[in-house]
Amino acid sequence: QIDRLDRLSQVALEQHRQLLDRRRDEGRVRHCHGDLHLGNVVLLEGEPTPFDCLEFDPGLATIDVIYDLAFLVMDLLHRGLRPHAQRALQGWLEISEDDEAMALLPLCLATRAAVRAKVSGLQGEADEARHYLDLAVAMFDTTAPLLVALGGVSGTGKTTVARGLAPDLGRPPGAVILRSDVIRKRLFGVAPEEKLGAEAYQPEVSQRVFRRMAERAARLLSSGQAVIADGVFGDAWQRELMEAAADGKGAAFAGLWLEAPEAVLADRIAQRRNDASDATAAVLRDQLRAIDRTQITWTGVDASGDPRATLAAARGSLRTGG
Known part of the structure; x- marks a missing residue:
């Protein structure tokens, strides 16, 4: 040995x-x-x-x-x-x-x-x-790198699922989580919990955020580390960026789309404290209107229950090739 x-x-x-x-x-x-x-x-x-x-x-x-x-x-x-x-x-x-x-x-x-x-x-x-x-x-485990993308509107519990999945994915000590909310705050030089104004959510800023996420994902995959990408991914080009990042590094890819009733999501958003997300009930309504669910090919995950149930559903989807 x-x-x-x-x-x-x-x-x-x-x-x-x-x-x-x-x-x-x-x-x-x-x-x-x-x-x-x-x-x-x-x-x-x-x-x-x-x-x-x-x-x-x-x-x-x-x-x-x-x-x-x-x-x-x-x-x-x-x-x-x-x-x-x-x-x-x-x-x-x-x-x-x-x-x-x-x-x-x-x-x-x-x-x-x-x-x-x-x-x-x-x-x-x-x-x-x-x-x-x-x-x-x-520690020299040669497990092939994997990119898991977690999408869905605000309040679906993507970050909680990401933290639950991360330790079990890839080589020790687990997957690195790339969260669009945190990347956005870093672009503006503020702490994750600090609120940003509407100017931080303009299309050109979101372009920078998701391209930065894809670049970091590709770099981490190249190193052999598994990655979890956490974001709304409401636009097709955002989803395509993540899929391309995995494909470009020969890594496996799994896209999961978390879903729950609007009333459940609004209640969760209202209860958030000290979180990197700036989403409000109004932002949630805008997301639901703007996203065409019929265009999303990622595997749907029921996120209407408690966090443990959602995490179990996400794990089940990954095991079955979702």
Whole structure:
């Protein structure tokens, strides 16, 4: 198993040598924490807070930022907390948009797991060492990338479904979620929860938003990471962009269209708090009038029930090839 890990790691290192060097030249190698496993994170006044960074050798702590994050993600995976690992990676990507780093993620996760395997072995914890070693090898999983697009008018629960599906799709720690609402807010340089005016929803802005989503999806798929695209996708050209992004990278594609009665949707929108969506009941009515359901070929998903039922229906559609 050690020999296998060594071979896989050497192949990955050679494959990404130029990318690693370029990222260093572009400033992605920095003085980081260096030892960011869960034993060095404490819940302090309700906030996860890193401590005990690698201080005795600044050179060892001067690393690619994705290698720093990989320790935390790997340790969450080791503890069987894959949804938490996916959310940690997701949060970092929403801030950094460092999509090209995903090509390095398997190597970084495997190396971090190998470090813990060695430490556990030196401490006489043989079972723990083997567990970390098996995890290290598993990080080179070659699962083919998949793009799942979740469409539907506001209030159908697309984001909740995306978060439920993400940890189980693709290689560890799961799919990266690209949400049109979040991308739009970043284009305007505001926090996801900050409201935007009507000018942010003009057709030319939406063109930029969905083209940005397609570009990021293609880049992530190229790295081997699964992707979930979350947006209304009311216009045919938006749906076609996502399908083309998958096709251009030889990735599998599944389009799901979430549906529920207008009264249910309006009630959900009214109850939203601290969400990236700016949709109102009036926006919902406009969407329902504008979208021609007969032109949508994506698989319909009943989103009228509670979130668990909708998530189960979406999973069922993916299993049956929807």
